[in-house]
Amino acid sequence: MRIGPYEFGSNLFLSPLAGYTNLPFRLVVREIGGLDWTTTDLVNARSLIEKSPRALQMIRTAPAEQRLAVQLFGAVPEEMRDAALIVESLGIASVDINMGCPVKKVTGIGGGSAMMTELAKTARLVRGMVDAVKIPITAKMRLGWDENNLTAPDLARVLEDTGVAAIFVHGRTRAQGFSGTVNLAGIRAVVAAVKNIPVIGNGDVTTPAAARHMFNETGCAGVSIGRGAFYNPWIFTHTQHYLKTGELRPEAGYRERVHVMRRHLDLMIEVFGEDHGCRLFRKPASWYAKRFGPAKEFKKGITQFGTRAEFEALLVNYETWRAPFLDATGELLPRFQPEPMVASFMLSPEELALRRRESIPVPKGPVDVW
Ligand SMILES: Cc1cc2nc3c(=O)[nH]c(=O)nc-3n(C[C@H](O)[C@H](O)[C@H](O)COP(=O)(O)O)c2cc1C
Numbered sequence: 001m002r003i004g005p006y007e008f009g010s011n012l013f014l015s016p017l018a019g020y021t022n023l024p025f026r027l028v029v030r031e032i033g034g035l036d037w038t039t040t041d042l043v044n045a046r047s048l049i050e051k052s053p054r055a056l057q058m059i060r061t062a063p064a065e066q067r068l069a070v071q072l073f074g075a076v077p078e079e080m081r082d083a084a085l086i087v088e089s090l091g092i093a094s095v096d097i098n099m100g101c102p103v104k105k106v107t108g109i110g111g112g113s114a115m116m117t118e119l120a121k122t123a124r125l126v127r128g129m130v131d132a133v134k135i136p137i138t139a140k141m142r143l144g145w146d147e148n149n150l151t152a153p154d155l156a157r158v159l160e161d162t163g164v165a166a167i168f169v170h171g172r173t174r175a176q177g178f179s180g181t182v183n184l185a186g187i188r189a190v191v192a193a194v195k196n197i198p199v200i201g202n203g204d205v206t207t208p209a210a211a212r213h214m215f216n217e218t219g220c221a222g223v224s225i226g227r228g229a230f231y232n233p234w235i236f237t238h239t240q241h242y243l244k245t246g247e248l249r250p251e252a253g254y255r256e257r258v259h260v261m262r263r264h265l266d267l268m269i270e271v272f273g274e275d276h277g278c279r280l281f282r283k284p285a286s287w288y289a290k291r292f293g294p295a296k297e298f299k300k301g302i303t304q305f306g307t308r309a310e311f312e313a314l315l316v317n318y319e320t321w322r323a324p325f326l327d328a329t330g331e332l333l334p335r336f337q338p339e340p341m342v343a344s345f346m347l348s349p350e351e352l353a354l355r356r357r358e359s360i361p362v363p364k365g366p367v368d369v370w
Contacts, residue, residue, distance in 0.1 A: 001036075001037075001198065001221065001222055002198070003037070003094065003136055003138065003165050003166045003198065004094070004135070004136025004165035004166075005136070006037075006067060006093060006094075006136070008036035008037060008067060009036055010034055010035055010036045010037070010236065010240060011221060011222040011223070012034055012035060012211070012222065012223055012224070012225065012236045012239055012240065013035070013037050013038075013039070013168070013200055013202075013222055013223070013224035013225070014026065014029055014035055014037075014038045014039065014224070014225065014226070014229055014236075015039070015168075015170075015202055015224045015225060015226030015229075016039045016040060016041050016042060016071050016096075016140075016226070017041065017226050017227070017230075018041040018042055019041065020041075020230065020283070020284065021038070021039070021040070021041055021226075022041070022058075022271070022280075023060055023061060023062060023065070023267070023271050024264055024267035024268045024270075024271050024272075024277075025230075025264065025284065026038045026065060026068075027062060027064060027065060027267055028233060028260060028263055028264045028267060029229055029233050029236065030064060030065065031064075031263070032233050032234055032236070032237055032260065033236065033237040033240075034235075034236030034237035034238070034239065034240040034241075035236040036066075036067055037067045037068075037069070038065060038067070038068055038069070039068070039069040039070075039071050039096050039140075040058055040059055040068065040069070040070045040071055041058055041071065042071045042072070042073045042098045042101060042106070042112075043055050043058050043059060043070060043071060043072055043073070043083075044072075044073060044074060045072045045073065045074035045076070045079045045080050045082075045083035046074060046076070046079050046083075048072070048083045048086055048087075049079060049082050049083055049086065059087070059090070059092070060271070061092065066093065067093045067094070068092055068093055068094070069092070069093065069094040069095060069096040069138060070087045070092055070094075070095055070096070071095075071096040071097070071098050071140065072084065072087070072095055072096070072097060072098065073097070073098040073101060073106055073111040073112055074109070074111050075109050075110030075111045075114070075115070075125070077124065077125040077128045078128070080097070080125055080128070080129055081128045081129050081132045083095075084129045084132060084133045084135075084137065085132055085133060087133075087135070088133045088134065088135050092135070093135060093136075094135050094136045094137070094138060094165075095129065095133070095135065095136075095137050095138070096137075096138045096139070096140055096168070097115075097126065097129070097137065097138070097139045097140065098111065098112055098140055099112065099113060099115040099116055099122070099139050099140060099141040099142075099155070100112060100113050100116075100140050100141050100142040100170055100174070101113060102142070102174040102175075102177055107174070112174075113141075113142055113145060113174035114145075115141075116141055116142065116144055116145055116149075116151045116152065116155055116174070117145050117149065117151070119151065119154060119155055119158050120158075122155065122158075122159075123158045123159065123161075123162050126139070126159060126162045126163075126164060127162050127163070130162060130163035130164065131163075136165035136166070137163070137164055137165060138164060138165055138166040138167070138168065139155075139156075139159050139164050139166075139167055139168070140167075140168040140169075140170070141155060141156070141167065141168070141169055141170070142169070142170050142171075142172055142173055142174050143169065143170075143171060143172060143173050143183060143186040143187075143190075144173050144174070145173060145174050145175065146173050146174065146175035147173055147175065149173075150173070150186065150189075152169055152186065152189070152190045152193075153189045153190050153192070153193035154193070156169075156190045156193045156194050156199065157193045157194060160194045160195060160196070160197050164197065165197060166197055166198045166199070166200060167190060167194065167197065167198075167199045167200070168199075168200045168202055168224055169186075169187055169190045169199060169200070169201060169202060170182075170202045170203045171183045171184060171186050171187045171201065171202065171203040172203060181204070181344045181345045181352065182203035182204045182344065182345050184201075184213075184214065184217040184218050184345060185217075187199070187201040187203075187214070187218040187220060188217065188218040188219060191218055191219045191220055191221075192219075198220075198221035198222060199218075199220050199221060199222075200220060200221060200222035200223065200224050201214045201215075201218050201220035201222070201223050201224070202223070202224040202225070202226070203345075204228075204343050204344045204345055205223055205224075205225045205228050205235075205343055206225075206227070206228035206231060206232070206235070206341045206342070206343050207228070207235070207340075207341050207342065207343055207346075208235070208238050208239040208241075208242035208243070208248060209242070209248070209343075209346070210228075210342075210343030210345070210346055211223045211225070211235075211239045211242075211243070212239075212242065212243060213343070213345070213346060214345075215243075223239075228341075228343075230284065230287040231287060231290060231291060231341060232251065232252070232291070232341070233260060234249075234251075234252050251291065252291075253331075254292060254293075254332075257288050257291065257292070258315065260288075261285065261288045264281070264284065265277070265278070265281050265285075265308065265311060268280055268281045269308060274307060274308060275306060275307075278305060278306050278307060278308070278310075278311065279306065281302075281311075282302050282303060282305075285298075285302045286299055286302060289302075290338070291338050292322075292338075293322075293325060293332040293336045293337060293338055294322065294325050294336055295318075295322075297317065297318050297321040297322070298314070298315075298318040298322075301314035301317065301318060302314065
């Protein structure tokens with residue numbers, strides 16, 4: 001896989017999830033393996049220029065995190081250019097431009113998916129960034145504003161001519177939000193539109209088989225995974241293995257999950273301090289628990305804990321509560337095992353309607369009120 005001057009082993013990417021894909025989580029996933037390129041959550045270009053503490057916290061990285069892209073959003077060309085210069089001066093590998101965010105706060109100022117509606121204006125802004133820095137600039141987009149304006153192929157073509165090094169595309173429109181299924185034909189149209197740069201497909205990949213399906217159906221050069229990595233931080237290494245050998249590794253069991261969860265909490269405390277780190281960890285801890293089987297007692301406990309010691313105490317309490325659901329070898333009895341994950345685009349519409357997917361919360365209601 002190549003982006004600009006960088007050559008790396010994995011063609012799998014971690015998608016940015018604002019508020020979630022912070023440094024501790026990115027490091028945890030890299031330690032598990034299968035991932036060579038990560039991206040920060042979206043950072044307001046102006047806040048970065050003004051050196052707001054929050055923006056500086058968001059671009060914080062560590063030596064283990066080579067090949068990091070900082071994702072910028074904004075619509076003022078000079079601000080986007082200057083923010084890219086700051087990112088470059090910090091030795092960060094790349095800048096990604098957010099052209100997909102559907103939230104009003106971002107589109108209202110002409111950023112995020114609003115950039116997909118004015119191709120010439122967007123190209124001018126991007127040109128200013130590409131000309132100012134040596135590091136590669138990439139773009140993350142959706143398929144378009146709505147189904148009547150599927151501008152992604154045209155935009156991708158224009159951006160390639162402007163000097164963008166790669167395109168990440170979430171196979172939904174801005175109007176779709178996170179509903180409906182991912183449109184693989186839409187991603188394929190973006191792949192067909194560019195000549196030389198890699199297109200990385202994204203959306204609803206929750207299993208190695210789904211990643212392979214996306215590669216096969218779209219011809220994309222890479223696959224980017226967001227929510228699927230929170231359900232299963234092993235997804236990158238398992239997918240790489242599956243793509244190479246055709247062998248599906250079993251999902252990580254409870255002990256392995258707890259081991260990784262502890263490492264994640266340690267890093268949260270290291271980066272954010274014990275009090276704030278523990279508070280921030282409440283949300284990701286509940287995602288680990290989604291694959292624990294019965295987890296009511298754990299979920300109750302994590303809404304309250306505030307220290308490392310309290311977390312350990314809640315695990316002890318949970319394991320006592322969980323014991324009746326296990327067989328003699330310590331495995332979950334079959335009737336308590338969670339259903340296998342299946343990506344939405346691998347299900348028929350009927351199966352999709354039947355399946356109640358326990359999901360990471362996404363904005364709800366009509367997209368216009370987000
Ligand atoms: C809570 C949440 C936050 C997100 N934040 C960002 C973001 O900061 N930048 C971005 O480009 N996309 C963001 N996205 C979109 C994801 O990167 C990704 O495109 C989308 O979730 C589909 O991929 P997935 O099904 O693998 O999660 C966000 C999605 C969610 C659910």
